[in-house]
Amino acid sequence: MDKPVVLIAEELSPATVDALGPDFEIRRCAGSDRKALLAALPEAHAVLVRSATRMDAEAIAAGPRLKVIGRAGVGLDNVDVSAASRAGVMVVNAPTSNIVSAAELTVGLLLAVARNLPQADAALKDGRWQRSRFTGVELADKVLGIVGLGRIGSLVARRMAAFDMRLIAYDPYVQPAYAQQSGVRIVGLDELLEQSDFLTVHLPKTPETAGLIGFDALHRVKPGVRIVNAARGGIVDEAELYAALKEGRVAGAGVDVFATEPCTESPLFELDNVVVTPHLGAGTAEAQERAGVAVAEAVRQALAGRFVPEAVNVRMGAVNGELAPWLLLAEQLGRLFTATAGGLPGVLQVQVSGEIGRHDVAALELAALKGTLTDVVEGGVSYVNAPLIAQERGLRTELLAGPDHAEHRSLVTVRGVLPNGEEVSVSGTLTGLQGRERLVDICGFEVDLPLTGDAVFFRAPDRPGVVGAVSEVLSRAGVGIDGLRLARTERPGEVLAALNVVGRVSQAVLDDTAARIDATRSWSLEPSGRAAAS
Ligand SMILES: NC(=O)c1ccc[n+]([C@@H]2O[C@H](COP(=O)([O-])OP(=O)(O)OC[C@H]3O[C@@H](n4cnc5c(N)ncnc54)[C@H](O)[C@@H]3O)[C@@H](O)[C@H]2O)c1
Numbered sequence: 452m453d454k455p456v457v458l459i460a461e462e463l464s465p466a467t468v469d470a471l472g473p474d475f476e477i478r479r480c481a482g483s484d485r486k487a488l489l490a491a492l493p494e495a496h497a498v499l500v501r502s503a504t505r506m507d508a509e510a511i512a513a514g515p516r517l518k519v520i521g522r523a524g525v526g527l528d529n530v531d532v533s534a535a536s537r538a539g540v541m542v543v544n545a546p547t548s549n550i551v552s553a554a555e556l557t558v559g560l561l562l563a564v565a566r567n568l569p570q571a572d573a574a575l576k577d578g579r580w581q582r583s584r585f586t587g588v589e590l591a592d593k594v595l596g597i598v599g600l601g602r603i604g605s606l607v608a609r610r611m612a613a614f615d616m617r618l619i620a621y622d623p624y625v626q627p628a629y630a631q632q633s634g635v636r637i638v639g640l641d642e643l644l645e646q647s648d649f650l651t652v653h654l655p656k657t658p659e660t661a662g663l664i665g666f667d668a669l670h671r672v673k674p675g676v677r678i679v680n681a682a683r684g685g686i687v688d689e690a691e692l693y694a695a696l697k698e699g700r701v702a703g704a705g706v707d708v709f710a711t712e713p714c715t716e717s718p719l720f721e722l723d724n725v726v727v728t729p730h731l732g733a734g735t736a737e738a739q740e741r742a743g744v745a746v747a748e749a750v751r752q753a754l755a756g757r758f759v760p761e762a763v764n765v766r767m768g769a770v771n772g773e774l775a776p777w778l779l780l781a782e783q784l785g786r787l788f789t790a791t792a793g794g795l796p797g798v799l800q801v802q803v804s805g806e807i808g809r810h811d812v813a814a815l816e817l818a819a820l821k822g823t824l825t826d827v828v829e830g831g832v833s834y835v836n837a838p839l840i841a842q843e844r845g846l847r848t849e850l851l852a853g854p855d856h857a858e859h860r861s862l863v864t865v866r867g868v869l870p871n872g873e874e875v876s877v878s879g880t881l882t883g884l885q886g887r888e889r890l891v892d893i894c895g896f897e898v899d900l901p902l903t904g905d906a907v908f909f910r911a912p913d914r915p916g917v918v919g920a921v922s923e924v925l926s927r928a929g930v931g932i933d934g935l936r937l938a939r940t941e942r943p944g945e946v947l948a949a950l951n952v953v954g955r956v957s958q959a960v961l962d963d964t965a966a967r968i969d970a971t972r973s974w975s976l977e978p979s980g981r982a983a984a985s
């Protein structure tokens with residue numbers, strides 16, 4: 452019998468092939484060469500990639516035998532996980548394989564930028580002994596602002612504490628008390644920008660984070676700040692960073708990642724106070740070996756038809772048939788909770804009321820937790836890793852049985868109190884013979900709208916003209932409206948406008964619409980993938 456074909460589409464550690472063993476036919480192609488990739492995929496049962504191979508819907512469709520895509524690293528922005536799920540292709544990655552390497556590169560960039568190391572090295576090798584030209588600054592006693600205190604951000608914090616830096620972080624999804632244990636004070640973005648002498652970015656790239664360090668932020672920074680981005684290109688806007696460096700608002704920058712890669716030409720390359728590396732965060736022997744071995748092992752399991760804990764799009768194993776559709780509802784409610792809250796509580800309550808509560812509903816607690824973390828954690832959240840990720844950021848869950856509901860036979864509510872004391876809750880149910888997901892309530896506003904497809908939400912002052920203004924801005928942006936609900940609570944003066952929309956609402960359109968009605972909060976939810984908020 453022919454051996455299953457494993458296509459290695461990028462340079463991986465030799466340990467990968469050793470870990471795969473003799474049971475597979477190994478083929479290779481250059482995944483960044485689109486034609487070569489599409490030509491090699493039809494016979495592949497598994498494909499192994501890093502960040503340079505685009506495994507989008509077209510590439511996935513080109514591999515009818517594909518059972519698994521292995522990403523030897525963290526980021527999945529080059530893999531269309533939804534398209535893979537639709538095609539029944541498992542996606543596995545190695546989310547912790549390279550975090551130490553990425554954190555260490557960040558430390559290297561911070562030091563290089565503080566002390567002009569690459570510039571001095573280049574000058575001396577060019578025969579110039581220039582000591583005063585490369586006078587730098589110390590790290591000790593300076594404020595390091597960490598934007599995104601996840602796995603890598605936390606490792607950077609621990610390392611920079613040893614340099615006697617004062618640590619602050621912006622991450623609304625981390626509990627302040629939990630961060631404090633590592634000596635990091637959680638602050639708002641404005642405070643971080645105003646206080647940081649050094650700023651390092653460790654966010655996933657999402658509609659909300661793309662361009663986060665852009666025109667506005669770079670005009671609010673402490674003059675002379677030094678900025679490092681070893682997360683994803685485009686979170687720090689390259690053109691705005693160039694302008695800020697030219698005008699002296701920013702004194703130096705270390706850049707490992709670019710909006711378009713490979714990147715061999717950039718205005719940033721002309722500046723003396725910029726240190727650049729070609730996406731080297733994971734570029735160590737150790738990280739590559741860890742990533743290669745981890746995905747090879749996962750591919751072995753997947754092709755043998757076994758359960759793969761690392762799979763990011765795996766569904767839970769055996770679940771009572773009646774409960775299965777409620778899992779998706781609980782997950783969607785979790786995602787909507789986070790988009791609505793714009794942060795995470797210390798305790799996430801999952802309350803199940805009515806008929807469905809007569810089953811063992813522990814899986815709903817897990818599904819809601821998975822949804823809550825999905826749009827804010829890099830590298831994919833699965834039923835397997837969700838509890839661990841929650842534990843890492845001090846988030847607990849509680850499963851509560853609720854009283855029967857007057858109007859709905861069953862109801863699931865996801866609720867939590869944010870660090871600022873605000874309570875956020877979202878409730879939903881399944882309706883009709885098809886068991887369609889329906890949103891029932893957000894924060895006491897009775898909404899009653901389908902919870903499938905794209906949706907946008909605005910909390911705004913209760914004034915005439917809200918519906919007209921929202922419809923006008925959205926239709927001007929080419930976004931159709933499929934359903935609209937204007938909801939109120941007993942508290943006078945505020946409405947919630949909830950809309951099902953046809954077409955994606957960009958962050959800019961969301962912001963424009965919010966501005967037209969003086970909304971205090973606006974957020975959106977996509978059927979899968981990232982949610983956005985402002
Ligand atoms: N340069 C490289 O080679 C390299 C290597 C590994 C990872 N990375 C990148 O580094 C980044 C961080 O990776 P990680 O493993 O630490 O991810 P992570 O998911 O563990 O941490 C990301 C953190 O960002 C926070 N966050 C999400 N959205 C936010 C928002 N809008 N505002 C503020 N905080 C927000 C999350 O709460 C989380 O704590 C990712 O972009 C990853 O792709 C780069």
Ligand SMILES: O=C(O)[C@H](O)COP(=O)(O)O
Nearest residue numbers: 501502503524525526733
């Ligand atoms: O997401 C990641 O794992 C890092 O950005 C590394 O990407 P790479 O495997 O292409 O080096």
